[in-house]
Each structure stands twice: as structure tokens, then as C-alpha cells.
Amino acid sequence: MNETVLRAEGVRKSYDGLPVLQGVSLEVGRGEVKVIIGPSGSGKSTFLRALALLEPVDAGEVYLEGEQVSGLKEKQLAAHRSEIGMVFQRFNLFQNMTALGNVMVALRDVRRVPRQEARARALEFLARVGLRDKAENYPEELSGGQQQRVAIARALVMRPKAMLFDEPTSALDVELVREVLDVMESLARDGMTMVVVSHELRFAHHVASSILMMDEGKIIEEAPPEQFFSAPSQERTKRFLALVE
Amino acid sequence: MVASFDTHLFWEVLRSEPYWRGALLAIALTCASLGAACLLGFPLALGRASRQPAVRFVVFLYSWFFRATPTLLLLIIVWDVIPQQFTVFTHNWFTPFLAAFIALSLNEAAYMAEIIRAGLLAVDPGQELAGRALGMRRWQILRRVVVPQAVRIVIPPTGNEFITLLKLTSLASVISVHELLTAANEQASISFSYREVYGAALVYYLVIVSVLMFLQSRLERRFTFRSRSRGRTAVGLAAAAHDAR
Numbered sequence: 001m002n003e004t005v006l007r008a009e010g011v012r013k014s015y016d017g018l019p020v021l022q023g024v025s026l027e028v029g030r031g032e033v034k035v036i037i038g039p040s041g042s043g044k045s046t047f048l049r050a051l052a053l054l055e056p057v058d059a060g061e062v063y064l065e066g067e068q069v070s071g072l073k074e075k076q077l078a079a080h081r082s083e084i085g086m087v088f089q090r091f092n093l094f095q096n097m098t099a100l101g102n103v104m105v106a107l108r109d110v111r112r113v114p115r116q117e118a119r120a121r122a123l124e125f126l127a128r129v130g131l132r133d134k135a136e137n138y139p140e141e142l143s144g145g146q147q148q149r150v151a152i153a154r155a156l157v158m159r160p161k162a163m164l165f166d167e168p169t170s171a172l173d174v175e176l177v178r179e180v181l182d183v184m185e186s187l188a189r190d191g192m193t194m195v196v197v198s199h200e201l202r203f204a205h206h207v208a209s210s211i212l213m214m215d216e217g218k219i220i221e222e223a224p225p226e227q228f229f230s231a232p233s234q235e236r237t238k239r240f241l242a243l244v245e
Numbered sequence: 246m247v248a249s250f251d252t253h254l255f256w257e258v259l260r261s262e263p264y265w266r267g268a269l270l271a272i273a274l275t276c277a278s279l280g281a282a283c284l285l286g287f288p289l290a291l292g293r294a295s296r297q298p299a300v301r302f303v304v305f306l307y308s309w310f311f312r313a314t315p316t317l318l319l320l321i322i323v324w325d326v327i328p329q330q331f332t333v334f335t336h337n338w339f340t341p342f343l344a345a346f347i348a349l350s351l352n353e354a355a356y357m358a359e360i361i362r363a364g365l366l367a368v369d370p371g372q373e374l375a376g377r378a379l380g381m382r383r384w385q386i387l388r389r390v391v392v393p394q395a396v397r398i399v400i401p402p403t404g405n406e407f408i409t410l411l412k413l414t415s416l417a418s419v420i421s422v423h424e425l426l427t428a429a430n431e432q433a434s435i436s437f438s439y440r441e442v443y444g445a446a447l448v449y450y451l452v453i454v455s456v457l458m459f460l461q462s463r464l465e466r467r468f469t470f471r472s473r474s475r476g477r478t479a480v481g482l483a484a485a486a487h488d489a490r
Binding site: 052054075078079080081082083084086088090092093094095096097098105106109110136137138139140141151154155158 | 369371372374375376377378379380381382385389390393394470471472
């Protein structure tokens with residue numbers, strides 16, 4: 001349980017001289033769920049993209065199961081990216097493919113799985129998010145909640161070592177939020193290692209191993225949910241929670 | 246006294262061999278040149294966004310030269326100037342049709358490059374981001390995701406280019422390509438019945454462009470990413486809703 005899956009060390013990043021990440025470190029053990037909250041512009045999304053190896057960083061390292069995976073050549077980076085699942089705020093499903101095509105494509109192109117087997121596995125993961133019957137539908141024909149569940153299946157089918165969620169429900173209509181959170185909760189119960197940027201505090205309360213508060217490019221507080229919500233140590237956290245709740 | 250329209254002559258020339266041969270030639274020249282222009286325009290479009298300044302410069306030079314040179318002058322250069330310089334081009338294999346094909350392709354590629362570039366840029370960057378997050382390589386993302394979506398965007402302006410090019414083929418008459426308008430001119434100089442002779446030529450152009458428009462709408466539907474049955478129902482529902490109002 002204590003084995004570290006994902007670790008970031010002193011990650012720094014600036015855009016045009018504007019510091020966005022000012023030395024962010026994080027350690028996620030196997031099966032842990034870390035929820036990151038913080039005001040917009042605090043660097044949450046940038047940090048998550050750095051963990052997903054989508055964003056080159058100016059300083060600091062990312063380790064996946066003890067192996068340094070940041071700062072590598074594009075080819076190795078691509079291989080490691082496939083071991084980290086990423087779910088985006090705006091789903092980013094491939095518009096020119098059916099739900100099934102979306103879940104299959106990386107198995108075929110990245111893992112070189114034969115078509116029949118890729119298809120079977122993709123269907124299995126679509127079933128897991130409750131969308132087996134939408135396999136032949138294109139993203140345009142699905143609700144936001146359904147699209148996000150397909151996006152989760154697309155990441156899961158690669159059997160990632162960790163899953164990252166970048167505000168997965170903030171682009172959804174309120175009545176569609178629940179179905180996505182349910183899928184995420186069941187993943188957490190199954191022992192998936194997760195980092196979630198989200199302001200769904202009820203979800204955080206139920207599911208998180210710990211909650212992190214980010215502000216101005218730094219993690220200013222990390223605590224288990226009970227303590228985080230009842231007795232946050234930082235004034236900034238208190239003020240933020242008051243605004244969100 | 247105004248002579249009456251000679252319907253018999255009109256049908257005669259409409260069905261005459263020089264006309265349909267000329268029309269076929271015009272179609273063949275247009276399709277071949279547009280095809281080659283797309284093949285050449287694609288790497289040019291990618292080259293414009295290259296990280297290598299030298300590549301970007303070459304692409305700039307290309308588009309500058311071929312957009313600045315009048316098509317008529319370019320035809321003359323390829324047919325008359327180049328063979329004077331390089332004797333290989335004086336052999337039999339270098340036909341007027343081939344010369345026209347080369348000139349029109351080179352010219353059209355400069356315009357297709359712009360159209361393709363705009364199409365590639367119009368695809369949501371989130372699509373590429375999602376592909377990278379799955380560990381797909383750049384060319385895989387291009388082939389599987391970006392290009393199919395760009396095709397839909399590129400079809401309408403390419404249809405316009407087809408029409409422009411079809412009309413430009415008449416310029417090839419200066420290098421003795423016997424296309425449709427050349428045939429009409431020859432008929433006119435024999436019979437002096439301008440209405441019948443040019444009217445028949447006009448019919449050919451109208452028919453060719455009509456067929457193109459039909460094919461274009463078929464192609465657009467082919468690249469609209471919706472499942473067939475659902476697509477029909479959605480249209481039916483929309484129509485029903487409209488009628489109800």
C-alpha cells in the first residue's frame with residue numbers, strides 16, 4: 001500500500017517569464033486518490049499536464065514507479081504517456097470515431113493489439129462505464145456525461161498505472177455530473193491510483209485519501225479530508241473553502 | 246434580320262466528337278492537376294508550420310512564385326521556355342497535355358497548400374492533446390485524427406478550386422491542348438453560328454459543374470461523423486419540429 005506510483009519533485013514552469021508552477025512536489029502511493037483544489041490560475045491544470053508528460057517543465061522531475069520519466073526524448077515520452085491515463089475537462093473524444101473507435105485506437109496504434117482483441121477489450125471497458133450500447137455512436141450523438149465516460153474508458157483500456165482527471169465534471173450540466181463521479185468512485189474502490197483536479201467537495205470527502213490546496217503555483221496544504229475540511233491550517237484554504245461551499 | 250436558333254446545328258455540335266473529347270480532356274486535366282496539387286499541397290501545408298526556418302522559407306518561396314506568376318505565362322514557360330533550355334523536354338513524350346498538367350498542378354498546389362493548412366489549423370487542438378496523452382505519435386495522430394477531420398473542412402473550398410481549374414484548362418489551348426473551348430472556337434470559325442456553338446459548350450460546363458456539386462455533397466456527407474440511422478432520425482426529427490411550428 002505504501003509503494004509510490006507517481007512522484008513529482010520540485011516541478012517548475014513559467015510561460016513568458018510568468019511563473020505558473022513554483023516548485024511543486026507530490027507523492028501518490030498505490031491505490032491512493034489525491035484531490036487537488038485551488039483557485040483558477042493556481043497552476044492545477046498545468047501541474048496535471050506535467051504529470052501526464054504533456055508539458056515540458058523548466059525544472060524538477062516526474063517519476064513513475066520509481067523510474068524518471070520527465071525530460072526524456074519524444075519517443076520514450078510517448079511510451080510513458082500511454083501508462084498514465086488522462087481525462088480532460090472538455091472530454092476531447094476523437095470526433096471522427098465512434099465510441100468504440102475512440103477506445104480502440106490507442107490499443108491498435110500504440111500497443112499494437114490485433115483488431116479483434118482490441119475490439120473485445122474496448123467493448124469490455126465501454127461496458128464497465130455503462131455504455132456498451134453506445135459503442136457505434138459518434139461523440140456528437142452522446143451527452144456530455146456519456147462522452148466523459150467514454151473518455152474514461154479510452155484511458156482505462158490502456159491499463160494505466162495511474163489516472164489523472166482535469167476537472168472532469170466542470171464542463172457538464174449538473175444532472176450529468178453524478179454518472180461521471182459514480183464511475184470515478186468505482187474506480188477508486190477498485191484500487192486505481194488517481195490524481196483529481198476537482199471542486200466536487202462531496203466527492204473529495206468520500207473518495208480522497210488526501211486533499212491538496214494549490215495557490216500561486218505551490219501546494220500550500222495537504223491533509224486527509226476530515227482534517228482538511230474541519231480544521232484547515234492555512235488561512236488561504238479557509239477562505240477558498242468558504243467561497244466554494 | 247435575325248436568324249432563328251438552329252436547333253439541329255446545336256444538337257449536332259453538342260454530340261460531335263471534338264466536343265466530348267474536349268470535355269473529357271478538360272475533366273481529365275482538372276482531376277489530374279487537382280489530385281497532384283493536393284498531394285503536393287499537403288507537405289507544403291505541413292512545411293509552413295515546420296520548426297525549421299529553412300523549410301518554412303522554401304515553402305514561402307514556392308507559394309510566392311506560383312501565386313505571382315499568371316497561369317497563362319506559366320503554361321508558356323513549361324511548354325516553350327523549358328524545352329529550349331533542356332533538350333530532354335523536346336522529345337515526343339513531352340506532350341502538350343503533360344505540360345499543361347505540370348503547369349496547372351504546380352500553380353494549384355500553392356493554393357491547395359493554403360486551404361489544407363487552414364483545414365489542419367481548424368481542428369480542435371484538444372484532439373491532438375488527447376492523442377498525445379494516449380501515447381500516440383505525431384504522424385499517427387495526424388493520420389487517424391487530424392486529417393480525417395480536416396478533410397471535412399477542406400472539401401468546400403476544394404470544390405471551388407475544381408471549378409476554377411476547370412475554367413483554367415481553356416488556357417491550355419495556347420499550347421495546343423484540344424480542350425472543350427478550343428473545339429468550340431474551331432466550330433465557330435467554320436460555321437459562324439456563335440449562339441449554337443458556344444451554347445453547346447456552355448451546356449457541357451454546366452453539366453460538369455452540376456455533377457461535381459452532386460459528388461461534393463456526397464463526399465461531405467461521407468465525412469460528417471454521425472452514425473447513419475441516427476443521422477437520418479435526427480434530420481427527420483428536426484424537420485418534424487420545424488413543420489410543427
